[in-house]
Amino acid sequence: SQTIHQWPATLVQPVGSPLSLECTVEGTSNPNLYWYRQAAGRGLQLLFYSVGIGQISSEVPQNLSASRPQDRQFILSSKKLLLSDSGFYLCAWDRGQAYNEQFFGPGTRLTVL
Amino acid sequence: KQEVTQIPAALSVPEGENLVLNCSFTDSAIYNLQWFRQDPGKGLTSLLLIQSSQREQTSGRLNASLDKSSGRSTLYIAASQPGDSATYLCAVTGIKAAGNKLTFGGGTRVLVKP
Numbered sequence: 669s670q671t672i673h674q675w676p677a678t679l680v681q682p683v684g685s686p687l688s689l690e691c692t693v694e695g696t697s698n699p700n701l702y703w704y705r706q707a708a709g710r711g712l713q714l715l716f717y718s719v720g721i722g723q724i725s726s727e728v729p730q731n732l733s734a735s736r737p738q739d740r741q742f743i744l745s746s747k748k749l750l751l752s753d754s755g756f757y758l759c760a761w762d763r764g765q766a767y768n769e770q771f772f773g774p775g776t777r778l779t780v781l
Numbered sequence: 782k783q784e785v786t787q788i789p790a791a792l793s794v795p796e797g798e799n800l801v802l803n804c805s806f807t808d809s810a811i812y813n814l815q816w817f818r819q820d821p822g823k824g825l826t827s828l829l830l831i832q833s834s835q836r837e838q839t840s841g842r843l844n845a846s847l848d849k850s851s852g853r854s855t856l857y858i859a860a861s862q863p864g865d866s867a868t869y870l871c872a873v874t875g876i877k878a879a880g881n882k883l884t885f886g887g888g889t890r891v892l893v894k895p
Contacts, residue, residue, distance in 0.1 A: 674824075680810065700880065700881055701792075703883075704884075711885055711886075711888070712870070712872075712880050712883075712885040714883065715815075717879075717880040717881075719880065720882050725879060725880060727879075728881070756822075758824055758825065760825075760883075762881055764881075765881075768881065769813075769815060769827055769830045770815065770825045770827070770872075770881070770883055771827060772817075772825040772826075773824050774823065774824040775824045776824075777822070779861065
């Protein structure tokens with residue numbers, strides 16, 4: 669069976685500090701990978717998606733970047749965090765076809781102070 | 782641009798009552814619609830996936846219907862239990878969207894009172 673991991677589970681960082689959130693998927697190969705952010709009162713927003721190693725598409729301009737160094741690893745980064753980067757970050761995967769179900773990880777709660 | 786709406790934003794029912802959750806979307810050009818459950822501080826759990834060619838899907842006490850032409854989906858939860866208390870989200874995969882991007886509704890927060 670497939671599982672998706674995210675870490676850390678929670679993170680408190682000062683403004684201006686760097687960020688690295690990691691997501692890994694087990695039990696599948698060549699998945700599509702996604703980063704979503706859920707901010708208070710704003711719903712779930714897609715930030716990045718990747719259809720393969722090194723292939724990253726950004727949905728919204730922002731202070732964040734994503735990378736996919738391995739087939740089942742997806743990393744969300746920032747060089748300098750802003751207060752507005754606070755939120756609940758969710759990683760998701762699917763099998764690549766448009767009709768496939770998406771599965772979500774447990775999330776990372778980021779608080780920028 | 783696809784927009785997904787869930788009304789009401791919150792719902793409170795006594796235990797045993799059936800739950801009816803609504804989801805509407807503006808662009809009927811979709812591949813599928815997915816219903817999720819989210820507990821406080823947790824990730825999303827997929828409940829049901831309905832392909833655009835299907836009218837409904839069932840899993841245990843859950844039944845989801847899809848009327849693509851009118852841009853509506855309904856999630857029915859029979860004989861609600863306190864453990865059904867959570868936020869329920871619907872999301873669509875649009876044919877015109879890049880990647881398999883999910884567009885989410887704002888969710889309906891459900892409280893089932895014992």
